[in-house]
Amino acid sequence: MLETVLRKEGYEAISGAHTGQEALDKISRHLYDLIVLDVMLPDTDGFRLCRQIREHTAVPILFLTARSSDLDKLTGLGIGGDDYITKPFNPLEVAARIHVQFRRMAQYQAAARQDEMYHFGSVVIDKKAAQLWVNGTEIPCPAKEFELLRFLAEHPNQIFTAGQLYEHVWGYDSNGDEKTVAIHIMRLRKKIEQNPKQPSLIVTLRGIGYKFVPPVTR
Numbered sequence: 001m002l003e004t005v006l007r008k009e010g011y012e013a014i015s016g017a018h019t020g021q022e023a024l025d026k027i028s029r030h031l032y033d034l035i036v037l038d039v040m041l042p043d044t045d046g047f048r049l050c051r052q053i054r055e056h057t058a059v060p061i062l063f064l065t066a067r068s069s070d071l072d073k074l075t076g077l078g079i080g081g082d083d084y085i086t087k088p089f090n091p092l093e094v095a096a097r098i099h100v101q102f103r104r105m106a107q108y109q110a111a112a113r114q115d116e117m118y119h120f121g122s123v124v125i126d127k128k129a130a131q132l133w134v135n136g137t138e139i140p141c142p143a144k145e146f147e148l149l150r151f152l153a154e155h156p157n158q159i160f161t162a163g164q165l166y167e168h169v170w171g172y173d174s175n176g177d178e179k180t181v182a183i184h185i186m187r188l189r190k191k192i193e194q195n196p197k198q199p200s201l202i203v204t205l206r207g208i209g210y211k212f213v214p215p216v217t218r
Contacts, residue, residue: 020044152212
């Protein structure tokens with residue numbers, strides 16, 4: 001009945017799996033946009049299966065189950081479920097909730113596309129193209145410098161020690177490599193600051209670390 005309603009709503013509803021293993025086999029072979037998952041399955045439980053599914057895909061998961069306690073709902077949502085619907089259910093309500101999930105996904109994707117470029121006064125960071133523009137001129141920026149600048153821009157007004165920046169951008173424990181970060185910060189300041197000796201974008205907090213301070217727009 002649910003498949004029929006979903007098809008009438010314009011969705012391509014794939015016949016379901018009857019066991020957790022069958023579901024994992026299908027997910028490993030095909031790409032799905034959304035998964036409706038029961039909790040009580042013959043070979044496993046849906047909570048454990050949800051954790052396994054999350055190792056393969058981040059698509060929305062809607063629990064549809066007779067398990068209706070508050071603890072079950074909290075468990076389902078806490079382990080990666082995006083919605084939790086209890087039986088008995090109205091197929092039209094399920095279709096409506098699925099529509100909400102797809103609408104949210106579209107909104108997130110649109111926001112992500114907008115966030116591909118950061119504008120900070122005269123400084124523009126194009127994340128997708130890995131380009132840095134200052135006053136309308138493209139400024140050559142080596143990979144690690146750009147990754148460091150992008151990370152700071154993605155976390156405005158947050159303070160990071162040099163060790164934390166090294167671990168986030170270079171991907172290793174700092175092990176005394178804070179000087180590497182300091183050198184890259186110095187090079188970035190020469191590229192983006194109006195006065196590198198008195199920086200206003202990448203600010204040093206003595207004895208603590210660095211933070212990226214976006215300019216105030218009016």
